[in-house]
Amino acid sequence: MGNINNLKSNISHAVIKWMSYVLYHSRFLHYMLYKIDKHGVTPEKFHQVLVRIYTSTNGVIYDKLFTDLEKVTTEEALALRDRVIASFEVLRVKGHIVGQDLTREILDSLLVEYQQTGYTVLPFKLEKRSCDQIVDDVSKKPGVYRDCFDGERIKSVECLDIESPQGVIAQVDILDHSTDVTDDVLESEFFEILAEFLMQSRRALLTIATVWWSFPTKNPSSEGAQKYHFDLDGLKWSKVFIYLTDVTVDSGPHSAILGSHMPRKKSSHLLSRGYVRVEDSEATNDGNEKTFVDSKGTIILGDTKCWHKGSMVKNNNRAIFQLEYSCHPISSRF
Ligand SMILES: O=C(O)CCC(=O)C(=O)O
Ligand SMILES: [Fe+2]
Known part of the structure; x- marks a missing residue:
């Protein structure tokens, strides 16, 4: 049978x-x-x-x-590279960036890494004060709790309480509730142009802008995307993950299976199950696992067609600012 x-x-x-x-x-x-x-x-x-x-x-x-x-021509890609540098300057002058300057050579090597592995960590960070300011401002905004401790899947509240959360995830939509720093970040267009460059695409439309906290749990949270999965959010898209807290192995680092974004790289038997979450031991057969343990302000860009997950939080909590850019307005949200 x-x-x-x-x-x-x-x-x-x-x-x-x-x-x-x-x-x-x-x-x-x-x-x-x-x-x-x-x-x-x-x-x-x-x-x-x-x-x-x-x-x-x-x-x-x-x-x-x-x-x-959607793919850019070689000439368009070169022009794009210079636009990334110009928009980086806007953000740097506003005092939100610390670390290495951005050059054409650095961008070329980030592009190679992103195309080969699906991920890249930028050689500069969001300034600590800017991270703290986002956390401060956002924690007073209306938001939602997910995977609530009373069993509800999702619950909206007028003001989140990060000291005493009601669920595993507390999330604010920045498109509805922006802050001074997130406005500066979006107005500089840096991540939009960088996403276009890394995707090598004609456009990058902002589809998600959100800040969320993950709190400790005993089991991986499905709402918190804590089991390996891949996103299907368009034709091609890029997610920007900015850590707003120091992230250790115990405070829920983002993990990904590098290289698994490429065509034909995922195991066919996993895909034949449909669009479902899989066990760690299954996903790790499809490439090298990388766990992004890093300090506050770290900026990671990922093609989340890769198998990826947010690890379960054991201690402390993790706050993240996420932007998603997609090259086509096709959407999974109806
Ligand atoms: O929390 C994380 O690190 C992963 C979240 C995730 O799966 C996503 O943003 O697509
Ligand atoms: Fe995801």
């Missing part, structure tokens, strides 16, 4: 894969992406189709669509 079920699932996987290539070569997918771009609405069914396309072709069709529709 088990063998028959396996056979059925292999056949359906092969059929979906074949259909994905037909949809791609007939340019139906290009047409749908063009329509979504024009109207700004992603039909829910179409998003589900895209997820199946990703899992059945192991990311190959996503990569082809990106190259066909």
Whole structure:
């Protein structure tokens, strides 16, 4: 019986894969992406189709669509590199950055690392005072608790209490509740242009701007993305993770399986289960695991098509400022 079920699932996987290539070569997918771009609405069914396309072709069709529709030319990439440096200066002059200056050579090496591994840590940090100011300002804003201690999945509150939280995660949406520092960061356009450069894409649309705290738990929190998974937030996207607290092995470091963002790199048997979270021992077969233990202000950029997770918090708590930039307005939020 088990063998028959396996056979059925292999056949359906092969059929979906074949259909994905037909949809791609007939340019139906290009047409749908063009329509979504024009109207700004992603039909829910179409998003589900895209997820199946990703899992059945192991990311190959996503990569082809990106190259066909959004990739910059070599000349555009060179101009982009200079724009990254100019926007970096804006942020540096405002006093929010400490560490190395940004040069063309550094950007070239960050790009190679990002393309090969899916991740890069910037050679400078967000100034400690700027981090503390975000934490201070945001902790008085309206927000939500996730994985609440009373069993509720999510709960909105007028003012978060970080000393005595009501859930494993406390989160504020910066698009609704900005602060002086987050305004400076967004107005400089530095991360937007850097994301365009690292993705080598014509555009980077801000899709998420949020600050959240993770608090200690006994088991990995699903709402807190504490089991290995990959995101499917568009055609290509880049997440900026800025640690607002010192992050040790015990305070929930971000972890990723380097290289697993590339087409054909994830194990087919994991993808054949669909779009689900997997065990550490399974994800770690698909590349080298990196755990980002680092100090306050550290800035990590990640292509979260890589298997990744926030580790469970054992001691203290971890605050993070996250921005997500996507090259296409296709969305998983309807
Ligand atoms: O908390 C983390 O480090 C991971 C969060 C995550 O999975 C994500 O932002 O996509
Ligand atoms: Fe994620």
